[in-house]
Amino acid sequence: MTDADFTVLCCGGGNAAQVATGLFAVRYKTIAVSFFADEAAKWKAALGDEDFELTIPGGKVVKSKPHDITNDPSVAKDADVILLVVPSFAHGEYFEKFAPYMKPGTIVATMPARSGGDILFSSKLGEKAKDMVFCGFETLPWACRFTEWGKKATILGTKNNILAAVTPVSAARSALGKLQGLVGVNPYVMESPNNLGISLRNPGMVVHPGVMYGRWNPEVWDGKAKEAKPLFYQGVDDYTETVLLGMTDEVQAVARKMESLVSGLSLKDGCTLKQWYLDCYDGQMSDTSTLKSCMNTNAAYDGLTHPCKEEEGGFMPDLKYRYLAEDVPTGLCFAKGLAEILEVPTPTIDKVMIWAQECIGLEIMVDGKMAGKDLDKTRAPQGMGITTKEAFMEASKISA
Numbered sequence: 001m002t003d004a005d006f007t008v009l010c011c012g013g014g015n016a017a018q019v020a021t022g023l024f025a026v027r028y029k030t031i032a033v034s035f036f037a038d039e040a041a042k043w044k045a046a047l048g049d050e051d052f053e054l055t056i057p058g059g060k061v062v063k064s065k066p067h068d069i070t071n072d073p074s075v076a077k078d079a080d081v082i083l084l085v086v087p088s089f090a091h092g093e094y095f096e097k098f099a100p101y102m103k104p105g106t107i108v109a110t111m112p113a114r115s116g117g118d119i120l121f122s123s124k125l126g127e128k129a130k131d132m133v134f135c136g137f138e139t140l141p142w143a144c145r146f147t148e149w150g151k152k153a154t155i156l157g158t159k160n161n162i163l164a165a166v167t168p169v170s171a172a173r174s175a176l177g178k179l180q181g182l183v184g185v186n187p188y189v190m191e192s193p194n195n196l197g198i199s200l201r202n203p204g205m206v207v208h209p210g211v212m213y214g215r216w217n218p219e220v221w222d223g224k225a226k227e228a229k230p231l232f233y234q235g236v237d238d239y240t241e242t243v244l245l246g247m248t249d250e251v252q253a254v255a256r257k258m259e260s261l262v263s264g265l266s267l268k269d270g271c272t273l274k275q276w277y278l279d280c281y282d283g284q285m286s287d288t289s290t291l292k293s294c295m296n297t298n299a300a301y302d303g304l305t306h307p308c309k310e311e312e313g314g315f316m317p318d319l320k321y322r323y324l325a326e327d328v329p330t331g332l333c334f335a336k337g338l339a340e341i342l343e344v345p346t347p348t349i350d351k352v353m354i355w356a357q358e359c360i361g362l363e364i365m366v367d368g369k370m371a372g373k374d375l376d377k378t379r380a381p382q383g384m385g386i387t388t389k390e391a392f393m394e395a396s397k398i399s400a
Contacts, residue, residue: 012086013039022054025064046150073097088114088330095124104131115334116379118195157300165192200270205331208323214240225314229305241292246348248273319359329378337380
């Protein structure tokens with residue numbers, strides 16, 4: 001098969017999805033798919049007959065043209081790779097809509113997978129899942145922004161390497177080779193032993209809710225508008241660092257407990273948040289002595305601010321932004337749910353979760369337990385009917 005015949009579906013219409021589409025369309029038959037409202041039609045109209053322009057680090061402009069931009073799920077029938085670069089709460093919708101059309105051996109990659117993506121994929125595809133290849137990427141390869149929606153975008157920085165796990169493991173070498181071809185030389189796609197390691201490594205589930213909590217919870221914020229949008233990563237202070245360290249340590253306790261139950265299981269990639277920064281942004285941080293300094297001095301984060309809305313003559317936090325609305329249900333809920341199954345205490349995660357669920361209007365935890373009426377809207381194992389160690393291991397394709 002030539003590059004021109006190799007068909008990639010790139011799903012989504014946000015910053016990263018448009019960047020990925022522009023990048024892949026240089027070499028491959030790339031079809032952009034979005035099921036969100038009329039986004040596909042708007043993007044198609046915005047681009048018209050022009051090429052998509054992507055500015056890469058160093059200032060070079062790369063031009064390409066997607067084969068199509070559509071909301072028709074039947075295009076999945078021709079796909080060799082389906083890449084989901086959509087908010088993780090939408091993954092289930094894409095899995096369900098593509099399922100009737102997908103051919104055996106299709107590689108379905110989520111970028112990023114967030115947590116529990118492999119379990120969700122299997123539950124949505126049912127019997128058909130065994131004929132497919134699922135790949136969970138730990139994160140996005142790039143920090144990127146639109147310069148003109150639908151027509152131009154810029155890659156601000158590229159990670160040195162990113163991890164990806166493949167289910168079934170037997171398909172890993174072939175699948176990761178194809179995916180490396182898509183993203184290019186950088187970042188280097190490294191194989192992770194299992195998707196549970198990717199799920200527990202998920203940096204977004206700690207960083208985003210943790211930094212939001214550290215800045216806006218009632219203990220530290222008076223509820224009044226700020227004169228300027230606070231810096232997000234570069235504004236992390238000692239208090240927020242303590243929150244983040246508490247959360248990441250609790251996730252570590254979950255990983256170690258799981259390893260103690262399953263002989264030979266390696267969750268080494270479910271590392272601490274600081275180690276994640278060292279792995280992904282080595283050379284882009286001027287001070288790596290602490291977690292706070294890694295975040296404060298990361299060049300890829302220059303100028304990025306808290307999500308805010310203008311009101312009261314200043315800036316108020318957008319507490320329904322994806323940092324809470326996505327990363328709590330599809331990330332933190334998985335870690336907390338597994339912790340509960342394994343009987344691992346998580347006092348810091350609990351505090352953040354109880355605050356965050358009020359912000360996003362979901363009932364997840366009740367009386368300290370994962371028993372809220374909205375659990376089915378999350379990736380908590382309990383929301384998918386999994387409440388015992390045995391059931392979790394079976395769903396995760398892990399055997400004790």
